[in-house]
Amino acid sequence: MYLPDFDYYAPPDLSEACRLLREFGSRAKILAGGTDLLHKMKHEEFTPEVIISLKNLSALREIRSEPGQDLLIGALATQNEIANSSLLQEKYRSISEAAWNMANNQIRHMGTIGGNIVNAVPSADLPPILIVLGARITLVSTEGERTVPLEEFFLGVHKTVIRDDEILTQVIVPAQTTTGSTYIRFGLRKSGALAIAGVAVAVTMEGEICRSARIVLAAAAPLPLRARQAEQVIVGQRVTPGLLEQAGLAAAQESRPRSSIRGSTEYRRDLIRVLTRRALHKAIQKEHI
Amino acid sequence: MAEVLTDSGQRKYHLINLNVNGDTRTLAVKANALLVNVLRDQLDLTGTKKGCELGDCGSCTVLIDGKPVNSCLVLAVEAEGHEITTIEGVSHNDKLDGLQESFLENAAVQCGYCTPGMILAGKALLTHNPHPSEKEVREAISGNLCRCTGYVNIVKAILAVAEKTAPEEGEQA
Structure with missing residues (x-):
């Protein structure tokens, strides 16, 4: 299997990358890990005339945080770098676990957090957990930079608010007041299978009372879907097993998954009910993220 | 560039x-x-x-x-x-690597098509984790499909190499 022809640039720094992207616009694609882009180019879903590689932009791989401050994850951090980061394992275990479970080892060594976001596919595993934690992203162009809440980034399948001349450079996760979070997914195999459904949850508990809850569903709509009805079921309430089941039912009802070879609409809905209940249970039990 | x-x-x-x-x-x-x-x-x-x-x-x-x-x-x-x-x-001077020998000893090869990838995935694991658990071995080769063996002898071959090397001090065998 071969790739169509394209011109290739590997700019030495971000400003040159932005300048090239400005010049070529929609005729160009940004190459990070390549696990999604090259796959789609083999099927001619994408046929860019120009590839702009970010391989020389090693500053965009960094994962760092100051105590009490935001956590910054460079867009080029690979899934394995996120899964194995001691900083994330300590303070944001739900993000590192989501990265660990999303793909096999070979893909995790190449695939990046930026790619998982920008490709904007409904089954992507990192956006839901990042959205429930209130993440923002930085988009840079020759005009300057802007910060967008990740929740407002997605418009549909392969559709986002990113402009043709913008590059995603980092993910910002704010210091948390939530008490627990998790992302759980179901795929047909443990390894190397896309999520048929996934549920991310972040909660703030005060004793047995749920003070706040954010729930975001993967593969449940054309974009990561905030399950607001399900959130309303549990916020302000004393948590009981029956209440979690009700929240699961609400999430299933407001989801709108498509039928595909991997799972029918009905099957995915029922998965969302079960996964929402389990994810809430897990996030409520956890003392910290 | x-x-x-x-x-x-x-x-x-x-x-x-x-x-x-x-x-x-x-x-x-x-x-x-x-x-x-x-x-x-x-x-x-x-x-x-x-x-x-x-x-x-x-x-x-x-x-x-x-x-x-x-x-x-x-x-x-x-x-x-x-x-x-x-x-x-992986082999040096026409001499097979220990992991390659172990694949032969444990009959971890049938048609052989997945074997180069399996051995490299196994090498990468053993280099940074010389004494992995069975679960860690299975995770390390989870990106390599084998349609013949059912993986049992492949896992055995990788674990056998780990057993042959002495665990370092303080490391659990």
Whole structure:
């Protein structure tokens, strides 16, 4: 299997990358890990005339945080770098676990957090957990930079608010007041299978009372879907097993998954009910993220 | 950035230095050349196999800077500046590596198509974790599909090498 022809640039720094992207616009694609882009180019879903590689932009791989401050994850951090980061394992275990479970080892060594976001596919595993934690992203162009809440980034399948001349450079996760979070997914195999459904949850508990809850569903709509009805079921309430089941039912009802070879609409809905209940249970039990 | 040459048909070739199995090879490759094809067709390193060519099966696994990746999803131009190890670089002076011997001893090879990728995934694991648990072995080869063996003897072969080397002080055997 071969790739169509394209011109290739590997700019030495971000400003040159932005300048090239400005010049070529929609005729160009940004190459990070390549696990999604090259796959789609083999099927001619994408046929860019120009590839702009970010391989020389090693500053965009960094994962760092100051105590009490935001956590910054460079867009080029690979899934394995996120899964194995001691900083994330300590303070944001739900993000590192989501990265660990999303793909096999070979893909995790190449695939990046930026790619998982920008490709904007409904089954992507990192956006839901990042959205429930209130993440923002930085988009840079020759005009300057802007910060967008990740929740407002997605418009549909392969559709986002990113402009043709913008590059995603980092993910910002704010210091948390939530008490627990998790992302759980179901795929047909443990390894190397896309999520048929996934549920991310972040909660703030005060004793047995749920003070706040954010729930975001993967593969449940054309974009990561905030399950607001399900959130309303549990916020302000004393948590009981029956209440979690009700929240699961609400999430299933407001989801709108498509039928595909991997799972029918009905099957995915029922998965969302079960996964929402389990994810809430897990996030409520956890003392910290 | 690598030098770009243009031929009479206006095709562009990138002059790259690839470090493969310890040797530096200078090559002219088109931007769309995939690492797996350059290894097999230009460098005659046909031990690296092509299976699904979509990053699912792991038969094209090579190590880049010691990490297993699917060479069907890597551009050759992107691999410049990194150390690449293929199955041909695992044995030295015509003597099989301990892990390769272990695959033979434990009958971990049937048709053999997945074997180069399995051995490289196993090598990468054992290099940074010389005494893995069975679960860690299974996780390490989870990106490599085998349709013959049911994986039992492959897992056994990797664990057998781990048992042969003495655990370091303070490490649990």
